[in-house]
Amino acid sequence: MNQRLGLLLESFLGHVSHSRGRVLSLLAEHGVTADQGILLRHVHEQPGMPLSTLAERMGLSLPSVSQMAERLVKLGYVTRREDPEDRRRKSLQVTAKASRFLTAFKRVRAEELALGSARLTAPTKQRLVSALEAALAELEGEPS
Incomplete structure (x- = not known):
């Protein structure tokens, strides 16, 4: 059942996603990769999440997530904070710039999916x- 659901969802999204390429253009325009966009979404939804937890949730290595975080810091999308009790432990916070980007991303993605489903x-x-x-x-x- 899970396999069939996964295949159906993948096929459905293939029909309705990226119909005009606006989502991909938005990512490129802002210099953000798909993985970095996913990381931003996680940080936005749960600010202060340790990098190790982010890596685990995304199924990536800690060095990979650290590199993505560094790039996002340089782009001004996140700030990095040290845990006051354990300076080795780092967490991220989204900036206002990231919040604006995520709002635009969600709007463009929803528009593309709506167009694809028309x-x-x-x-x-x-x-x-x-x-x-x-x-x-x-x-x-x-509860449902």
Whole structure:
């Protein structure tokens, strides 16, 4: 069941994603890679998360995440903080620049997905909305 769901989601996203390339253009315009965008999203959602936790969540090595963080610091998207109790432990905070970028990214991504889904009939869209709302409620720990 999980395998089939994964394949269906991948196929669906293949049909509706990047229809006009605006998301990829936005990333390139801001000098942010896809992995760096994912890292920014994690830091935005959970500020102060240690780099080691970020690496674990992203399935990447700590040196890889540290390099991404360094690049994002140089671009002005994050600031790095030392833990006052353990100076070896570092965490990241997003800047206002990153918040603006993430807002634009989410808007452009949603627009592209909506455009890609435009050919669906109204009843299919409604069933998809209901299924996604239920799935997100479960994933976010809300009762359905």
